[in-house]
Structures are given as structure tokens and as C-alpha cells.
Amino acid sequence: MVDSGIGRRLAAPFAVDRRVLALSFAQLAEGIGNSFLVIVLPLYVASGTVGGTDFGLSESMIIGTVLSLYGLLNSSFQPFTGNLSDRFGRRKPFILIGLTGLTITNVAYLFAESYLALVVVRGLQGVSVAFIVPTALALVNELATAGDRGGNMGVYNTFRLVGFGAGPVLAGAVVNAGPYALPGLEVVTGAEAGAAVAVTGFEAAFYVAAVASSVSFLMVTVLITDPESTRANAAADLSIAIRDPTGRTLLDPIFTLGVSTFFLATAIALFATIQPQVNAHLEQDSTWFGLQFAAFILAQVFLQTPVGRACDRYGRRPFILAGMALLIPTTLAQGFVATSEAMFLVRLFQGVAGAMAFAPSLALAGDLAGEAESGTKLAVLTMAFGFGLAFGPLSSGALVGYGFQAPFVFGAVLAVFGTVLVYTQVEETLETPSPVPLPFVGDD
Structure with a gap:
């Protein structure tokens, strides 16, 4: 180093x-x-x-x-x-x-x-x-x-x-x-x-x-x-649990976070492949679609770090819950807004929801991972996110034929299930919130 x-x-x-x-x-x-x-x-x-x-x-x-x-x-x-x-x-x-x-x-x-x-x-x-x-x-x-x-x-x-x-x-x-x-x-x-x-x-x-x-x-x-x-501490006995081995909840919390992350990624990816339908519904051009698509990423870029720091001080679970809960209306609203400006704002707030949920989910999974288990445990979330990004476009492409609102109603329902799972199956891991500003430079 x-x-x-x-x-x-x-x-x-x-x-x-x-x-x-x-x-x-x-x-x-x-x-x-x-x-x-x-x-x-x-x-x-x-x-x-x-x-x-x-x-x-x-x-x-x-x-x-x-x-x-x-x-x-x-x-x-x-x-x-x-x-x-x-x-x-x-x-x-x-x-x-x-x-x-x-x-x-x-x-x-x-x-x-x-x-x-x-x-x-x-x-x-x-x-x-x-x-x-x-x-x-x-x-x-x-x-x-x-x-x-x-x-x-x-x-x-x-x-x-x-x-x-x-x-x-x-x-x-x-x-x-x-x-x-x-x-x-x-x-x-x-x-x-x-x-x-x-x-x-x-x-x-x-x-x-x-x-x-x-x-x-x-x-x-x-x-x-x-x-x-x-x-x-290289480990040889590694596995991904579905049931919670401690018995405190029904599902393993990392597996639960993987499922909620899949729902999150699916909901945010619904928008990507139905550009013609979005533009026709809002009577807009491709420039507006590009701005609306970028709004989600913009919110992520500006909020990932502040949210990550905040969850170090106030706990992981409240941010994950708030993000998943905010995902419900911001996904559903995309099917019902009537103007390009409203779609931009909804996409922006959906980005806020994603930022509030994802980094704290990774941090919580990292807290739970034992010595030399990080690769296996965190891969559950990254794999789920990747599959969600692939499943979202397929879902929207299949459902948009039933009406413009259908894909976004589907995404909102997934977000509801994700919120319920986090609320019932995931416990806080940060026992003592940080009372002072975090140190600037970590030790080697």
C-alpha cells in the first residue's frame, strides 16, 4: 500500500x-x-x-x-x-x-x-x-x-x-x-x-x-x-442461509436483503426499455426521456455517500425501511403522472429511495458477515441487484401491453413486499450509534 x-x-x-x-x-x-x-x-x-x-x-x-x-x-x-x-x-x-x-x-x-x-x-x-x-x-x-x-x-x-x-x-x-x-x-x-x-x-x-x-x-x-x-481467516465452510439460523426471525436477514434488493432493482429498471410508450404517453421527445432516466442516477450520485455516513450514526434499518417505503409511491406514480416535469420529479425521488436503501443494505450485510465471509454474503445482494436490473425491463416489456400503468403497479406491489420483508425479518446491527463525527482517514 x-x-x-x-x-x-x-x-x-x-x-x-x-x-x-x-x-x-x-x-x-x-x-x-x-x-x-x-x-x-x-x-x-x-x-x-x-x-x-x-x-x-x-x-x-x-x-x-x-x-x-x-x-x-x-x-x-x-x-x-x-x-x-x-x-x-x-x-x-x-x-x-x-x-x-x-x-x-x-x-x-x-x-x-x-x-x-x-x-x-x-x-x-x-x-x-x-x-x-x-x-x-x-x-x-x-x-x-x-x-x-x-x-x-x-x-x-x-x-x-x-x-x-x-x-x-x-x-x-x-x-x-x-x-x-x-x-x-x-x-x-x-x-x-x-x-x-x-x-x-x-x-x-x-x-x-x-x-x-x-x-x-x-x-x-x-x-x-x-x-x-x-x-x-480464510473460510472453507461457506453457505448462504435462507432460514435464520438464530431463530429470531423466519428468514435469514442477508437473504431477506437480497430479496428486497431484487425488488428494488426490478422497480427502478421498469422505466428503461419502454421509452416509446413513455414518450407517447407524455407527448414528449427523447431529450425529456434522457433527463428523466438521468434523474434517478443524479439522486444516487449525490445521496449515496451522505446516506451511508448517516446510517453509520443512526442505524441501518431505518434508512432501508424508509427507502423501500418511498419506493412504493415513487414507482406507482410513474404510471399516472401526466407531464414530463412530474415524471422527472418522480424519477428523482425514486433515486432518493434507491440511495436510502442500497448502501445501508450493503452495510448491514457487511455487519453480519463473519470473518472472511464478505465475498459470499455481499454477493447475495449484488447478484440480486443484477438479476433485478435484468428482470425489470423484461417485466415492463411484457406488462405494458396491458396498459401504460401496469408495469409500475407491478413494481409498486414488489416494493410493498420488500418493505414488509425488511420490517419483519431484518433487525438493526449497529448497536451503538456514533456520537461524534466519523474520522477522516482510516488506519492501515
């Missing part, structure tokens, strides 16, 4: 361990590179660059398959990678394996000239990121203490969200500004001999994504170390 005055000054304003801040910056770079492809891949398929056997699928179905396969494999493999990192008592090597795979697959897109190759590369990319998500969160959890775990989770999630939100904006700009002439390099053969070597916008986007994941790899390599306690 590199220990410097610069590191301490950077960490101080965020009130987190310096290594958590370094990991957050690394995930910011990874998030930018990975979210690049959310915009680039559909455009790449539609450009005609990719061909070959389409298996009888339409172009839109191929795009949907490529994008959804990533989330499906990513979420499915997270419990296995998290569990494996617990067994070895190591986090850093798993993160580096994932970042290496992410970098290689970003470059591999340049050579994917068929639909099948594109599907394979995107699938491998999903598996690669599955090595990163649960192990990085486990590392954040182990570098934190009960008194600052929520703040650390909030800062980490904020940086990831900023990267994920900035990536698509940068991707669109990079693709549209291409092709790019490379100075000092000329074509030496063929009809274009003597002309400057050019890189298309798509090629540039894939290179940028690879560079971003490489930067993240370097930051983790240089700045991050595994805590000695994680290695010393």
Missing part, C-alpha cells in the same frame, strides 16, 4: 479509508470503460460491421441478447467468485483477474466480425466482471469498521455510479467524432498508400474502454493490499 501525504489529503474529504478511496477511483475508471459498451455495442451491430449467421433473430433481438447475456452471466457467477475469494482469503488477485479479462475482451471486440463472436466476447466480459464486483465490495467491507462501513459503501457506490453514468456520454461523443487520423502513421500498401492511418469511432471506443480498464488494473496493483485478517 502506498502511503503518502497526497493520499491522506485525498481521503480526508470523503471520510473513508485511503485504500477504499483508491479502489473507488479504480472502479470509476472501470465503470467508464464498461458502460461505454452499453451505447457502443448496439450502434456497432446496427452499423453492419458485424455479420454472419444471425440464427433467425432480428437485429434488435441480437442486440438484446448481447446486452442481456452480460448481465445474466455477471450476476450468475458472482456467488461463485465471491465464495472462492472467501475460501482463499484473498480479494486483490480476483479483482486483477477480472480487470485483465475485461481489458482483453474490450480489445477482442475489434476482431469480432460475426454475431456469434460478439455474443461470446460479451459473455466472457460478463464472467470477467463477476470476478470484480463481489470481491471489490468484500474488500471495501473488510477495510471498514462498524462505525464507518456505511460511509465507505456510499463513497464506493458513488464513484461507480459516476463512472457508469459518464461512460455512455463519452461513448457517444467518441463514436460520433470518428474516424480519427493517427499522426505520423501512413498506409504503406494498396490504393490508399500514403494516406494517414485512420481509426474508426467504434475502434476508438473499444480502445478507450481497454485503456480505462487498464488504468483500473494499475491502480489496484499499486495502491491496494489485502488485509492480513482476511488471509488469516
Whole structure:
């Protein structure tokens, strides 16, 4: 671990361990590179660059398959990678394996000239990121203490969200500004001999994504170390309980948080894939839809860290309950608002609900995770969130045919069940709220 005055000054304003801040910056770079492809891949398929056997699928179905396969494999493999990192008592090597795979697959897109190759590369990319998500969160959890775990989770999630939100904006700009002439390099053969070597916008986007994941790899390599306690307490007997082993409640609290997180992610993802119906219902253009979509992320970016710090002082459960309860009206209202401005406000408050629930849920699960169990336990929540993000669009696409309100009524019902589960099955873990401001810099 590199220990410097610069590191301490950077960490101080965020009130987190310096290594958590370094990991957050690394995930910011990874998030930018990975979210690049959310915009680039559909455009790449539609450009005609990719061909070959389409298996009888339409172009839109191929795009949907490529994008959804990533989330499906990513979420499915997270419990296995998290569990494996617990067994070895190591986090850093798993993160580096994932970042290496992410970098290689970003470059591999340049050579994917068929639909099948594109599907394979995107699938491998999903598996690669599955090595990163649960192990990085486990590392954040182990570098934190009960008194600052929520703040650390909030800062980490904020940086990831900023990267994920900035990536698509940068991707669109990079693709549209291409092709790019490379100075000092000329074509030496063929009809274009003597002309400057050019890189298309798509090629540039894939290179940028690879560079971003490489930067993240370097930051983790240089700045991050595994805590000695994680290695010393490597666990072999790891399992995910459904029933509460203590008998105080019916369901295990971490499993309960996983279910409520799935409901949360499903509710917030309903909006994403019904843009034509939303625009027609509100008589608005795509600009308004973009603003409404961004409103949720905006609230998350600004509130994750303050909410995380607050739950360190006042408890996890009140924030999770308040967030799940607020999710009910803010999801339902999206089906009934009549103006673009109202939809923007409702989406903004839905982002508030998400921020209030997610970071405290991770902190509470982290409190409950035993020594060297963080990878397995936190993977329950990250897997649930990923599956919810995949299930939400599928649900809205299937239900919107029954009326514009149907998807949002469905999401609100899920939020009700999630709120009831948290209220009845999850107990507070922070026994002594922090009476004083949290320390700025964690000890190594």
C-alpha cells in the first residue's frame, strides 16, 4: 500500500479509508470503460460491421441478447467468485483477474466480425466482471469498521455510479467524432498508400474502454493490499442461509436483503426499455426521456455517500425501511403522472429511495458477515441487484401491453413486499450509534 501525504489529503474529504478511496477511483475508471459498451455495442451491430449467421433473430433481438447475456452471466457467477475469494482469503488477485479479462475482451471486440463472436466476447466480459464486483465490495467491507462501513459503501457506490453514468456520454461523443487520423502513421500498401492511418469511432471506443480498464488494473496493483485478517481467516465452510439460523426471525436477514434488493432493482429498471410508450404517453421527445432516466442516477450520485455516513450514526434499518417505503409511491406514480416535469420529479425521488436503501443494505450485510465471509454474503445482494436490473425491463416489456400503468403497479406491489420483508425479518446491527463525527482517514 502506498502511503503518502497526497493520499491522506485525498481521503480526508470523503471520510473513508485511503485504500477504499483508491479502489473507488479504480472502479470509476472501470465503470467508464464498461458502460461505454452499453451505447457502443448496439450502434456497432446496427452499423453492419458485424455479420454472419444471425440464427433467425432480428437485429434488435441480437442486440438484446448481447446486452442481456452480460448481465445474466455477471450476476450468475458472482456467488461463485465471491465464495472462492472467501475460501482463499484473498480479494486483490480476483479483482486483477477480472480487470485483465475485461481489458482483453474490450480489445477482442475489434476482431469480432460475426454475431456469434460478439455474443461470446460479451459473455466472457460478463464472467470477467463477476470476478470484480463481489470481491471489490468484500474488500471495501473488510477495510471498514462498524462505525464507518456505511460511509465507505456510499463513497464506493458513488464513484461507480459516476463512472457508469459518464461512460455512455463519452461513448457517444467518441463514436460520433470518428474516424480519427493517427499522426505520423501512413498506409504503406494498396490504393490508399500514403494516406494517414485512420481509426474508426467504434475502434476508438473499444480502445478507450481497454485503456480505462487498464488504468483500473494499475491502480489496484499499486495502491491496494489485502488485509492480513482476511488471509488469516480464510473460510472453507461457506453457505448462504435462507432460514435464520438464530431463530429470531423466519428468514435469514442477508437473504431477506437480497430479496428486497431484487425488488428494488426490478422497480427502478421498469422505466428503461419502454421509452416509446413513455414518450407517447407524455407527448414528449427523447431529450425529456434522457433527463428523466438521468434523474434517478443524479439522486444516487449525490445521496449515496451522505446516506451511508448517516446510517453509520443512526442505524441501518431505518434508512432501508424508509427507502423501500418511498419506493412504493415513487414507482406507482410513474404510471399516472401526466407531464414530463412530474415524471422527472418522480424519477428523482425514486433515486432518493434507491440511495436510502442500497448502501445501508450493503452495510448491514457487511455487519453480519463473519470473518472472511464478505465475498459470499455481499454477493447475495449484488447478484440480486443484477438479476433485478435484468428482470425489470423484461417485466415492463411484457406488462405494458396491458396498459401504460401496469408495469409500475407491478413494481409498486414488489416494493410493498420488500418493505414488509425488511420490517419483519431484518433487525438493526449497529448497536451503538456514533456520537461524534466519523474520522477522516482510516488506519492501515
